[in-house]
Amino acid sequence: MSSCDLCVVRNRAICASLDAKELEALNAIGRTRTISPGESLIWEGEDSVLVANVIDGVLKLSTNTEDGREQIVGVVYPSDFIGRPFGGTSGHGVTALTESRVCVFSRRDFDAFAREHPSLEHKLLERTLGELDRTRRWMLLLGRKSAAEKLASFLVEMSERLDGAGCSVDFDKPNQRRLVLPFSRQQIADVLGLTIETVSRQFTRLKNDGVIDLPSRREVVILNMDALAAEAG
Amino acid sequence: MSSCDLCVVRNRAICASLDAKELEALNAIGRTRTISPGESLIWEGEDSVLVANVIDGVLKLSTNTEDGREQIVGVVYPSDFIGRPFGGTSGHGVTALTESRVCVFSRRDFDAFAREHPSLEHKLLERTLGELDRTRRWMLLLGRKSAAEKLASFLVEMSERLDGAGCSVDFDKPNQRRLVLPFSRQQIADVLGLTIETVSRQFTRLKNDGVIDLPSRREVVILNMDALAAEAG
DNA sequence: CGATACATTGAAACAACTCAAATAAAGTGG
DNA sequence: CCACTTTATTTGAGTTGTTTCAATGTATCG
Structure with a gap:
């Protein structure tokens, strides 16, 4: 065999x-x-x-x-x-x-x-x-989106691709999703063509707007998927 | 047949x-x-x-x-x-x-x-x-280069790909090349992820620096290929 | 528990963008 | 073929978003 x-x-x-x-x-x-x-x-x-x-x-x-x-x-x-x-x-x-x-x-x-x-x-x-x-x-x-649109697009893509491993869906709350990112902030910056500081600022902005939550460095909870998708441009 | x-x-x-x-x-x-x-x-x-x-x-x-x-x-x-x-x-x-x-x-x-x-x-x-x-x-x-590097890279790539049609090589001057771009300024901007004004400014800068010449809108003469390649980053 | 790497925040600088105007080239019709 | 219109490009001035540099805060690991 x-x-x-x-x-x-x-x-x-x-x-x-x-x-x-x-x-x-x-x-x-x-x-x-x-x-x-x-x-x-x-x-x-x-x-x-x-x-x-x-x-x-x-x-x-x-x-x-x-x-x-x-x-x-x-x-x-x-x-x-x-x-x-x-x-x-x-x-x-x-x-x-x-x-x-x-x-x-x-x-x-x-x-x-x-x-x-x-x-x-x-x-x-x-x-x-x-x-x-x-x-x-x-x-x-990379060519046409703003930093805000870039990070939102990234999180949307992540939630689509990280099925099973690294991503859990709570069926009671279809608009929400919990993911464990396989990327550091620097690596996210290298994906999006930004600096680490800009990525960090966009994360905290999304958190302050109640679109996401950040329980730890590598974890992201998407609280409002529709709002996130809207921000992705 | x-x-x-x-x-x-x-x-x-x-x-x-x-x-x-x-x-x-x-x-x-x-x-x-x-x-x-x-x-x-x-x-x-x-x-x-x-x-x-x-x-x-x-x-x-x-x-x-x-x-x-x-x-x-x-x-x-x-x-x-x-x-x-x-x-x-x-x-x-x-x-x-x-x-x-x-x-x-x-x-x-x-x-x-x-x-x-x-x-x-x-x-x-x-x-x-x-x-x-x-x-x-x-x-x-798109993600990591400056406007200057982008336009230089674009012209280098163009001179490589536009063989025959749209590009003539003068063998006496191997460092030079003449090309007819199939792009408008706006289209170049859309390739490079820039605005038309930024593209235009980079063109005139390269011209003022003696790296290229611009006989007409669609024509570019590369006067110093090495310098252009160096600017491409 | 202290050391080290990673992440966030702040302030200032800068590159590219926006808006507006001037200039140049390309069509169009008389 | 020339005057006129239209379109494309260049140039200028001011604004903005992102970066840079520096400092602070927060996890992580031996």
């Missing part, structure tokens, strides 16, 4: 395109690996040597300017795919935000396997098209 | 993955169409009904906030692919910037054809991965 049978993302990751026998072959060229917060799996500018599936945890994709400014260009969750298949250099680093488990492959092995399994390439294509859509939507935020 | 044999992008577009017979089949479900500047091929939010290859011209991909702010999220050139295969709604409009010619397919027809031709899907995947890389690099510009 391949270890994939027990995998929690078996039916959501690109692996879902494979039957039992194919899955075993893929399993043979991959291995699981844990990554601690702050640890990197891939570095910006290195030529692409490995790809991976996220089994558990949250990781950031980030680029830096020469003088050290950082921009987080993507966030990946369980079942998401990481890395740059088919050559090239990776344009961004991949770093764990929470304790993570990933299923890694050498890029060369993965490329060869993918080229022999069109259904896998198809799943990867659908995933990549979806990621491109999401990334382009984020460009509107 | 299928009309694809004469196509100028035959060997650069995703069609390059197909042999003569397959190409004829693809040709049978497509048709060419011209689009005038300002005319749209796809509208934001509509469900994806068609996809296309760019044969000639330059088109923008753009999203808008409810209150009318615009962000250009991508620019496509000859041989590039347009549209959202495999369902979903298109998150951005597609509008011609110059007189354009495209080879359009109904999305349903294209989807079916693609699923039967893994080599085509592979080419599309490579293209999409490349586009995602480029888009993520642009996020660093």
Whole structure:
């Protein structure tokens, strides 16, 4: 029995395109690996040597300017795919935000396997098209939204993506939601293209307006989802 | 003889993955169409009904906030692919910037054809991965660069992508380059997440610094490529 | 419990924006 | 082809939102 049978993302990751026998072959060229917060799996500018599936945890994709400014260009969750298949250099680093488990492959092995399994390439294509859509939507935020709209948009997106792990929904209060952010204030700033101080000020403003509550640094309780969505612009 | 044999992008577009017979089949479900500047091929939010290859011209991909702010999220050139295969709604409009010619397919027809031709899907995947890389690099510009860095980066990127059409290189002066921009000042502002006035001021500053010359509205002569690249940050 | 990292708050500076006007280019019709 | 209108771009002056720099407050961890 391949270890994939027990995998929690078996039916959501690109692996879902494979039957039992194919899955075993893929399993043979991959291995699981844990990554601690702050640890990197891939570095910006290195030529692409490995790809991976996220089994558990949250990781950031980030680029830096020469003088050290950082921009987080993507966030990946369980079942998401990481890395740059088919050559090239990776344009961004991949770093764990929470304790993570990933299923890694050498890029060369993965490329060869993918080229022999069109259904896998198809799943990867659908995933990549979806990621491109999401990334382009984020460009509107970076280029055209105010700090207030940026943070509100961020919290709305977070509440949508952090299902299960890190996010609890109280069905009695459908307008409310409780989340545990996998980001520090600085990391939120790096996602939104702001400074840490501006992010902090926007948090306290939302709290003072009664839109959210902040029980601790990493926790956010959305008290009024409609108001938050309205602020997102 | 299928009309694809004469196509100028035959060997650069995703069609390059197909042999003569397959190409004829693809040709049978497509048709060419011209689009005038300002005319749209796809509208934001509509469900994806068609996809296309760019044969000639330059088109923008753009999203808008409810209150009318615009962000250009991508620019496509000859041989590039347009549209959202495999369902979903298109998150951005597609509008011609110059007189354009495209080879359009109904999305349903294209989807079916693609699923039967893994080599085509592979080419599309490579293209999409490349586009995602480029888009993520642009996020660093939107989130973290100053107006001066943004315009310099824009001109550098333009000089790289406008090969042949719209861009001439004088080999005697390798540090110089002459380009005809397919963008108005407002459109440049919408690419960079700035206002038209800020873009204009940065243009005149670069001109006063002797880095560029501006013979007419749409023309830019890069006088010192190294200096421009240095300003791009 | 003290040390260290992280987050918030305040005050001042600055980059980009807004609004308004001037200028230049591109169409249009006589 | 020229005068006129319209549109696009540039320039100027003042305002605003975000950043910067500095200080204070608050969790977290050995």
